[in-house]
Amino acid sequence: MSARRPTRDARRAASAVAAGALCLVLAACGSQLDPNDVVTAGGTVGGTTVGGTGVVGDDGTVVGGDPGAGGVPGTDGSSGTSGSSGSSGSTGGTDSGGGSGSTTDPGGASSADGGGKAASCDGFKNGPGITDSTITIGNASDISGPVPGLFEAAQDATKAYVAFYNKSNPDGICGRSLVLKNYDSRTDAGADQQAYADGCENVFAMVGSMSAFDSGGASAAEGCGLPDIRSASVTKARSACKTCFGAQSTVANQFQNAVPDYVLKNFKAASQKGAMLYVNAGAAVENGKLQMQAMTQRGMKFVYEQAIEVSDFNYAPYVQQLKDRGVGYVQFIGAASQAVKLAQAMEQQSYEPDIYMLDPTAYTSEYLSGGAAVEGTTLFTNFVPFEEASSNQETQLYTSWLQQVKPGAKPTFFGAFAWSAARLFVQEATGLGGQLNRGTLVASLNKVSDWTANGLHSKQQVGPRQTGECWRFLTVKGGKFVAQGSRSYTCNGITTVR
Template identity: 55%
Template sequence: MHPRPTLRGVHAPVLVTFVASLALVLAGCGGSAIDPKTAARANNLGLTSGNGQQVTSVNGPVSSNGPVVSDGATNGPSGSSTGGPGGPSGQGTSGPGAPAAPGGASCAGFKNSKGITNDTLRIGNSSDISGPVPGLFTAAQQATAAYVNYFNSTGGRICGRKLQLDLYDSHTDAGGDQIAYAKGCESDFAMVGSMSAFDSGGAKTAESCGIPDIRAISTTVERGTCKTCFSAQPAGPDAFQNAVPDFIKRRTGGKNAAMLYINVGASAANGKSQAQHMAKRGMHYVVNQGIDITDFNYSPYVQQMKEKNVQSVQFIASSAQFVRLAQAMVSLDFHPKVVMLDPSAYNSDFTGPGGSAVVGTYVFMNFVPFEEASRNPEITLYERYLQQVAPGAKPTFFGLFAWSSTRLFVQQAVKLGGKLNRASLIASMRGVDNWTSNGAHAPQHVGSKKIGDCWRFIQWNGKAWVPVEGRAYHCDGLTY
């Protein structure tokens, strides 16, 4: 039995998607509300295995199963190839005659530094691979490796250097995160695409050594305030997007709302704070109720909502608990106008076991649903190269933002050209705003670290997730 990690410092209302679920996963040894096999299925066919902190190193085209796309493969959508083929960029540590980086600044004056040789530029990724839920954020490493594969195999170069990726396991533990970042500080130019439930551990280490840390998503206050750390999806201050309560109000007027949450750590904090924020936006909650993690009988909560004529239900929990509530609602013939869940319900572990009981559920999200990949070249590109590094793996929310953060790193590095070093990259990141990774997700305020206010909605019809109120994002501001 391992010591239970602390949830101190987890962003409260913003990152419901994963923090609340992690609160359930890590609530105690043997007390997880999520079967470890669930995460393993979601992140099937990981890149690596083995013990120790550093998992593996990826240089050039990568795969967990044989060769992959060769040089000369078709590039992605217009504007997606941020590096492009580049000639040799000087044989020394600098060179005034170095060629310009395609799409970027001149490489004149480029100097090798930590993690950079004449041929390669090393980046690291530290994500939760082992721990209470094996493979929790394997998707983040798969997606980072997928972008490295895409960049290298299509001739991409940063002033003549290919990317080399070092993979680290943060073990779903703050201490593991700190150890990984200590190694990354010594070996890599930057850390990219990382995702860890307890990422506070490496925050001080990253800032102290000055390594740029361009994460998929940050999960703790400590990481959010780290001066060298940024995220493709920032966490930001204590705020919540207005698009969600506005959507509900269009259907119920905001009357007789219910907020349920599993009464553990971040889940409880999220439930209370979200209800407070949305009440300021015009929602009227008649039920704001925590459910004990050991409670498997949801009928009393459903009966309470039925007696109070609840018109909309929100629930912060895991997929298994979403299903349990839905089934209890059906058994008690309770049918509110709106059941609204966060993006963690956007998976087959909710729709499969839920069956007819979950039909009609709404989900809010800030990225293009994977069902719409044919309409979005960037999503298609992510899915294509994901199969090159992890055949059979499914695209995920976490993976998409890891892909996005890797593209962002490359874009900024290429733009700096010969001026690229750790300090200049960090300074450049501070100016990034409205980042969408070629339209794969809603605009993100990376440099200012403020959460985005643009969200859209989908609904499960029993066979597929379908868009509601169109495919456009609703950018309705934030409530603090």
């Protein structure tokens, strides 16, 4: 065996990271991950960046010339399309749906600056990350590590919004274009801390970041007053950070009532014989227990709970338990590949629950690859599916600008909320005008509630830091994700588990 080939233990550790990290922020996850559960990968922080218009290069200079010049490069730093029209490409968690869209500024609330009246620029003062011509923001997301590219989509989405803004607003914010400095948090709390320590000195704010171990940079951000508008916060330490906010607002011990209420209304008998299965890794364990308790408080009953080891490839015994106990409602928390494995095991044993429920983690083409075994699966989600992009202008903007900065890239759940974070930053900064500084930006963000990024997702309580209560449902039908019932969100409050 080659010395360079990953060991079985290393591959299992990587799978554990994927299973844990991908479900942490879904459905009020925000739970803690133990850094000891992750294999730390090597790499550099701060200097590794993606070249392109409005992006800081390895030597600290802006690659691609004037960030407002309008050229939107590819990921190799070469010139891309002019940004006058959208590129076609895959636009969704699936390989179907979505489509090309215009990359011109649509104006109004959907314009890159939010369409509101910009505040006076009188009194504007430069500060960390701000020069006479640019405002530098940073993004620290998991690019390398045991699961390469884990949250690369969040960084790509932030880059896409910077390109959108600079193309649409050549005068920038009080005469200053946006520049993006990218960091690799490497699925490691230490790397996250290093990124934010650098950010304290070299950027004005961090925007759209997404890391499985985001506790590392929490104290650094709060300590230097660095505004941090994330795709979502994962750990309790990050949620407690007073200068940190999530475009997807989550609280560790809160779960939305929309899910149990849907089950109680549509599958009454099954709701009294539920089962919760989760991967025994990272946040999945805590989330499984929390969600089961919250749904029990709402009126459901569970007769089976099971943690599944990442190394376990035989799901047949668990399915047998489901059959023996007469389970009607099955919920699973883990990676999409593992959810497929459970679905296939159920099909092989001729067991079909009344409802098989998953969170947005399963909104991937990988899950649909399960074929007939995954037909009928129900997912709960809090953002507009990419299959419905034609009816949502903000989704079109995200998907089309993503293709401009990284042709062929697939939009994702985490990318959508990173785009949302970037829009929120621009809107608040524009509204502050000459009064913009780190302190006033944090104060302004504390007042943001019911944030939807122009309908890209359901209402999020960014400032109050509460889990969003509004969710909707999808089902797998004919090998595609389609709306289950109404496309409107159900907003039934949240349950707090003490």
